[in-house]
Amino acid sequence: MTRDLKHDILEKLASTIYGFKAYPSDNNIAMVAEALVATHPCLKEAGSQTGWNGWKQSIKFKMGNYRNKMRQAGCLEVIVNDGKRSRSNPHNEPPHSNIKRPKQAEVNFLPNLPQGENPSSLEHLRQTIFEEVKKTEMDLSLIKKMMQTTFALRRQTIVRTCPPVKELMDLWPALKMESEVYAEFQRITNQNLPNTFYAAFDRHLPRLMAIFREKASKTGKTAEALADIFKIHDEQEESEPELGGVAVALLTVTSDNGTSQVHYQPVTISVVIENDIVVSLPRLADAFLVMFGLIYALHLSYPKGLTNTFEFTEKVLLGLEDGKLSPKLQTLKNDLMMHL
Known part of the structure; x- marks a missing residue:
């Protein structure tokens, strides 16, 4: 392969990747390199265990160059990370610290202003x-x-x-x-949140209920909590909520003085973010979706204690990013897919 041909291939790959992500992960780049060689076997590297590891390194390097070109062209998504430490700016932050990039499969992360607007x-x-x-x-x-x-x-x-x-x-x-x-x-x-979520949730709900009922039939704190939830679900009881000190929460407002922790017919469900009630809705599912949507809209990180819940919603129910799942979530996903 000539040097010019390899340059052209890498340039086209970088341009295409940038259309999806300005800052692809190491796994993303590996997937591209593997797909390149699988699609064009003539590009497989002789003597390489994978046949594409060299391509992976070349693509990673090319992406850095391509971001520099886009930065010089005035693209805000990469300009926002400009001004890091350099010879001319020795007191600035290190070049790899506090990089602002998409957190949860945000396609339109930091677009330029519309043409004709300021x-x-x-x-x-x-x-x-x-x-x-x-x-x-x-x-x-x-x-x-x-x-x-x-x-x-x-x-x-x-x-x-x-x-x-x-x-x-x-x-x-x-x-x-x-x-x-x-x-x-x-x-x-670029995704319709309620339509996609409810379609996926309806598809997986029977199996999810079966899994949770199986866990509730066992012993331990998790089983006791789930058993209590299903008891209330079956009896449709109400009670007063308990709001923990978390970054995001759903505050349930009820009309009685019950003692249970699950409410199936609340007066309202309020979305709480950073200790402020943002909006109130009549249904739990809608309130959860609005909370999830606001995390994206406000570019917030998933709260530590709820990471699995939100990642399950993002990657399994909505299919926003085919990234690596934690062992627990991968096991749950496998179980759900086997019963479709």
């Missing part, structure tokens, strides 16, 4: 949205259109400065609307 014109639209949301009879189609136009401005604020959630929600009150949370999620991931 921060001043988009700020004017933001103020118009703010006033429109105050009205008793809101123009929902107008709000959606303006939220779409101001998406890039919003992402710049969220990703670059990471302000508190309350401050963001005050700036963008439309994100307290269920429909706009779903619209924002689609802008970020």
